Amino acid sequence: MFDTIKYLSEIGPHPGGSKEERKIANYLGQKIGQYCNELIFDEFEYTDPKNVNKKSVNVIASFGEKNARSVLICTNIDTIRDLNKVVDLWEQDIKNVYSVSYVEGANEPNSAIAFLIYFAEKLSQINFNKNIKIVGFGAQEEWDAKLRDGYTTNLSKIIRGKINRLGYLIGSRHYVLSKGINDIDSVIAIDAVGIGSPKIVIRDSFGKSTLTPSLMPGFEKIKIRGFRYKPGKKTVEVIGCDHLPFRIAGVPSTWIIANKGELTEKNSLGCILNHSNIPNYGTSSDTFENFIRETSVNTLKNNYDLISNALLNFIRKR
Numbered sequence: 001m002f003d004t005i006k007y008l009s010e011i012g013p014h015p016g017g018s019k020e021e022r023k024i025a026n027y028l029g030q031k032i033g034q035y036c037n038e039l040i041f042d043e044f045e046y047t048d049p050k051n052v053n054k055k056s057v058n059v060i061a062s063f064g065e066k067n068a069r070s071v072l073i074c075t076n077i078d079t080i081r082d083l084n085k086v087v088d089l090w091e092q093d094i095k096n097v098y099s100v101s102y103v104e105g106a107n108e109p110n111s112a113i114a115f116l117i118y119f120a121e122k123l124s125q126i127n128f129n130k131n132i133k134i135v136g137f138g139a140q141e142e143w144d145a146k147l148r149d150g151y152t153t154n155l156s157k158i159i160r161g162k163i164n165r166l167g168y169l170i171g172s173r174h175y176v177l178s179k180g181i182n183d184i185d186s187v188i189a190i191d192a193v194g195i196g197s198p199k200i201v202i203r204d205s206f207g208k209s210t211l212t213p214s215l216m217p218g219f220e221k222i223k224i225r226g227f228r229y230k231p232g233k234k235t236v237e238v239i240g241c242d243h244l245p246f247r248i249a250g251v252p253s254t255w256i257i258a259n260k261g262e263l264t265e266k267n268s269l270g271c272i273l274n275h276s277n278i279p280n281y282g283t284s285s286d287t288f289e290n291f292i293r294e295t296s297v298n299t300l301k302n303n304y305d306l307i308s309n310a311l312l313n314f315i316r317k318r
Helices: 002-010 019-033 083-091 106-124 157-164 170-179 244-248 288-294 297-317
Strands: 038-047 053-064 070-076 131-137 184-190 197-204 220-227 253-259 265-267 270-273
Touching (some): 002 106, 002 288, 019 038, 019 053, 019 106, 019 131, 038 170, 053 106, 053 170, 070 106, 070 297, 106 131, 106 184, 106 288, 131 170, 157 170, 157 244, 170 244, 184 244, 184 297, 197 297, 220 253
Parallel strands (some): 070 131, 070 184, 184 253, 197 220
Antiparallel strands (some): 038 053, 053 131, 197 253
């Protein structure tokens, strides 16, 4: 597990549409491809805020019964811009942050990508009469990017508009808009799960989760209003996850994230996380060197096993 996260982190920042992101996608496909029934690299095109045309990819691995409705377990494969620097610019009312560098992403998303590989091996050892898809979405952190036109789905114009107004999550938007949702039972997204203990999110910056948390016992529940990257600064960044386009389209969905420490900013709508809860999250300090200072092999394995067992039990009940 550590070796996988180390390898992914050594690739360096892997923003949407980059050759590094494609290297991550190929590695994920190579690793889960040995366990799944079918592996697809679903390429798509989009335009970034600088009007540069880019190509990214979703890695989709299928397990179990091909014609059954799918449970999707997913994460992003690309990394985000350094939010410490982004917040500094926002505090100065500078909206153009597109020159800010991307991060290495040891915990987010690399610990989640490593989990997908770990979970794929678990799935391969069990016979299901259901369909399970493990999906690594590309270009999820490409802010203010636009998908190419031409999608034809049975989603209403209102739902399509809400999905496109998200302004990011390009890969999962492409999935929903190109494939529709009729064959999807539920979606569970995996965020940073390498430091602290896993929680199931029942509310985030975008609203309530729509998958009943009682279906996945064993997790502490958490409501998250946002993330404060800079102590003493007014800016609190919104926080959600890769399942959002599915949730908007009406698919029961939720997400899992690990955190530690006391939640010092909270009210009835939820808490505001900070770097004492998830060290280095979304910043240039999210390196493998710092990651191994904050966690251990035992913590990582315990987290992966807890999440895997909960997901397997959930799939059996669907």
